[in-house]
Amino acid sequence: MPHRSLLVLLVAAIATLNVAAQGQTPAPPPLTYERVITGTWKNLHDKILMMAKDTVFPDDKLGWKPHPDSRSVLEEFRHVTFDLEFSSAQLRGEKFDFVAREKADAGKPKTRASMVSEMEAAIAISYPLVEKSPNPLLIGWIEDQAEHYGKLVSNYRAVGIVPPISRKRASQ
Numbered sequence: 001m002p003h004r005s006l007l008v009l010l011v012a013a014i015a016t017l018n019v020a021a022q023g024q025t026p027a028p029p030p031l032t033y034e035r036v037i038t039g040t041w042k043n044l045h046d047k048i049l050m051m052a053k054d055t056v057f058p059d060d061k062l063g064w065k066p067h068p069d070s071r072s073v074l075e076e077f078r079h080v081t082f083d084l085e086f087s088s089a090q091l092r093g094e095k096f097d098f099v100a101r102e103k104a105d106a107g108k109p110k111t112r113a114s115m116v117s118e119m120e121a122a123i124a125i126s127y128p129l130v131e132k133s134p135n136p137l138l139i140g141w142i143e144d145q146a147e148h149y150g151k152l153v154s155n156y157r158a159v160g161i162v163p164p165i166s167r168k169r170a171s172q
Contacts, residue, residue, distance in 0.1 A: 047164075078118070
């Protein structure tokens with residue numbers, strides 16, 4: 001009888017462990033170069049887009065430049081968009097004429113809405129291409145876009161505004 005009780009206890013313990021194991025979330029796939037490139041690309045551009053949409057940074061400051069030889073805040077956002085278009089063209093194996101793109105942009109409205117719309121369109125094209133082909137050339141693009149993000153953060157701070165990513169959430 002004692003052996004039978006022990007056996008019942010052992011079976012119950014194994015069944016409990018099996019039920020607990022089935023309720024666990026599966027481990028995420030292993031971290032690979034491709035996942036890191038894709039994740040970094042998306043995270044960086046999501047933060048820049050969040051800044052572009054951020055109305056805490058007033059529209060009348062979008063033309064502000066930290067120095068006469070630098071880009072304005074709006075020009076910095078537009079440059080990020082051009083870079084997204086350029087990197088997407090490279091991933092498709094196409095040529096991109098940056099000068100022609102800047103000329104085509106010259107007559108467009110210089111508003112937050114138009115800039116955000118173009119950035120969202122460029123991101124919508126870029127993300128699937130990066131997922132499909134997280135090419136090593138993207139490391140250089142990530143470095144370049146991270147420099148633009150850093151400039152934008154500095155621009156926020158220079159005009160006395162906390163960047164979105166650094167703001168305290170309401171729940172904190």
